[in-house]
Amino acid sequence: MRKLINAAVVVTAITGLLFAAPGAAFADGSGTVNTAGSPLTVRSGPGTGYTGWRTVADGAAVTILCQQTGTTVTGTYGTTNIWDMLSNGGYVSDAYVYTGSDGTVADSCNYVGAPPRANGRSTNGAIDWAFGRYRSTSYENLCLAFTAQAYGWGGSGWNTAEIGGDWMVSHGYLNTSGIPPRGALVWYHNSAGSGHVAISLGEGKVVGTSVSGGVGVAGYLDHGSYRGWSVAYYPAGW
Template structure:
């Protein structure tokens, strides 16, 4: 199972041959030849990872689930795209090195050395003040998901799509959780870092 729909992305876990899986959405990726032929379709499973449809018996060579929704492009391009950023994040799954550094984690995932903001609360305020914050709908894949917190420093994670995020502070480390797991949800935005470097 990979962090994104392609063979170049981080492989972070496996699924046993013959296991039953839940496909939440599908998208195009690199071509893979597997048990059920050759396919460019990749299936996102309920844990947030992707597996080539060439290994999944869906009874069809085409889509059997909705297409995965991706966030739009930011005004200032990031060094890494959404799938590469998510793969970078999955490579750090379980790490406690980023505790209390959620903003740095997301900025580095997108390829920046630093975010340019002191806290996720400041970043979220800028996102909101500049009209980037969406408060309805499930955050699409690659979106930044913003939260308030009791410390006043805020929190931010990266959306995997389909209601899941990857970020810091999930059981003490980098992990996958529901986007509503943090109680003070603000909304989501494109991965916009206007003053990052």
């Protein structure tokens, strides 16, 4: 039990069930990393098979934006399949995070629905591909190709992200309300007229090009003129 292990660590937590009753809601959770010394790997998705793109120090306080099930891990706080999405957009196993609860302390992570035409990669597979190119500068000015290749296509079939965003608008796929769910394409205007697009990590985060000059994580409103989000649909992808 977490309250018996490392009981001296005190953090604020909101307890609840993994699948809350209708109408029930969590706020963001909080926790403290406890690995007994080693940095904890932050991964692109909820499992040990996903790309490890950074670490968080033992003893660090973390904000948990949402939680979901994934690979079962045995750690400081026993065995669990719960994974915590952190405020940097990555996931860590809850087995190494003291939250004051053996259950969940944040909302379940929200995923976008399936597009009309299946992609070559799943949502988490696409995000993992993107994180495998973290800080790469090779995709600058190629944001649309970056998202299409992340989802398993050779190319999007559109010349620019502005054209792709216009297509989503004209075909009724662009959503302008709500935080983009995990896996959604997030569309923007820009001053060049070519537009911009990134992939949503959920909880207000995106991964894409042109973040400090390379592939990185940003808030979904950090880029220029936000247009909205859509399912990851490439009708002319090749």
